[in-house]
Amino acid sequence: MFKLYSKGCEYALRALTCAAVLNENGRFQAKDVCAEAGIPESFSRKTFQALAQAGFLKALRGPGGGYMLMRPMDKITLLDVIHAVExxxxxxxxxxxxxxxxxxxxxxxxxxxxxxxxxxxxxxxQQTLQDLADLAPRPKGPRRKGSPRPPQKRQ
Amino acid sequence: MFKLYSKGCEYALRALTCAAVLNENGRFQAKDVCAEAGIPESFSRKTFQALAQAGFLKALRGPGGGYMLMRPMDKITLLDVIHAVExxxxxxxxxxxxxxxxxxxxxxxxxxxxxxxxxxxxxxxQQTLQDLADLAPRPKGPRRKGSPRPPQKRQ
DNA sequence: CAATTATTGGACATAAATGTCCACTGCTTC
DNA sequence: GAAGCAGTGGACATTTATGTCCAATAATTG
Structure with missing residues (x-):
């Protein structure tokens, strides 16, 4: 029963890998990214909280909210994520x-x-989230027609 | 929550490491080796069964019985044990x-x-059970005064 | 301020790993 | 063959990991 890390951490890596696909500027919502990554939303949210408290994500509540990466993806190593979650x-x-x-x-x-x-x-x-995102299979077409509800005051 | 292997496998390695200490000829009893290794006996017995079924140990029932290593310790690699258990x-x-x-x-x-x-x-x-046993701390004095009940027909 | 949206955090539910128990089988000895 | 020893295997108990749910909080919009 070898395990490099817990399920929560696995989900975090999968989610963050495709977070870049969803939005170019490092913004995403839990619901979208979980659907995209094919991971259980309720459970994965807990992991996002841990990442937020560890300072890698900033949580933005309310309409048009979601999570924001606090560092560029090529400045977050896989070990960073693992340590934050585990x-x-x-x-x-x-x-x-x-x-x-x-x-x-x-x-x-x-x-x-x-x-x-x-x-x-x-x-x-050595490996960063950017490396993972680059290696991830690109989506065939546009994922969604713009942001479902474009934030206005934010960003 | 990193884990190289399960608890059962961890116990197997710890038990087999000090099995050599208990008896020179590759024979030991579950009770003794578990006490020596400081591992839960009831649970570890399950692992011994797996090792026996995998052909690394031979189970000997009855008085003076126990387990017998089917190969010399330097011919059993750590991966052998892991694969047998996991x-x-x-x-x-x-x-x-x-x-x-x-x-x-x-x-x-x-x-x-x-x-x-x-x-x-x-x-x-590369690493074998013999390597583990050699590195394990030697017991200070004689562990027990001979076999608790020396087998006569066996061996 | 009311309504909506999205995260938060605690309570709860389920699954898997770990640990214990006991009646049973096979073996040895007497 | 009777008695006792040591491993076997199944049932059961406990702990940990995983997964779900919902009321509360904070932010945005109108």
Missing amino acids: GDDTFDNCVLGLPMCGSKQPCPLHITWKSVKTELLTQLK | GDDTFDNCVLGLPMCGSKQPCPLHITWKSVKTELLTQLK
Whole structure:
């Protein structure tokens, strides 16, 4: 039962990957992006809240609201998202579940796992949301006819 | 919520790591090894069953019974154990949870994850149970005064 | 101010992982 | 064959992860 991250985090990455597709200026609504990504809306909203509280998204309430990316997509790494959703210590625990495991008292798997983890973290720090969006399949035609209700005072 | 493998698999590795300590000839009993490894016995027994069915352990019932390693410890890799407990496809699923993801239609994270996974699998194939046992802290003195009931016809 | 819209956060529901228990089978010994 | 030992497998209990719902909040529009 290997898992790189939780479902919530998986949904966050999928949502943000296609958020760029929906709107060029980094704005999107939960409902739209969840439908686009094919992920459960009610559950994914929780993750958006976490991302908002972590400062990667700004929540805008009311008509024409939604979420706004606080940084350009190429300035948000995958590790940023993972840490925001999972906590900063996701990759810190001992693989064998030994509480005393550390550099002083390494578990038998410590060194092995450390080297693999280094490679993993390097990759997750290099790749950004922009990279994901660029690789994502482009939509065939225009997704929707303009914003469903164009904001007027905002932006 | 990163997880390299399930609790059952974690317990298996911890148990087998100290199985060598308990008995030189690759024999051990569930009760002893669970106490030694500090893992829940009832639950871990299920994992032993899986390992027995996978052919890595041979179960011996009756007095003086227990489990016997079917191969020398340096011939069983960590990946062997993981596959036996988790199934052969633990590391095969798409990290973003996309069903259509594959080499033909790679998800945005496909290449990134593939390279990390290759490194991970290489390590898990190189490291054996013997390596884990060698790295495990040696017990200070004799664990127990001989077998609690030395088998006579067996071995 | 009233109505509408979109996020918020807590309560609740379900599913999956983890953990426990016990009657049973097979084996060994006497 | 009787007794006891150790693994087996199914049923059950608990915990965690995942998923849903709804009243409340904040912002926009008229």
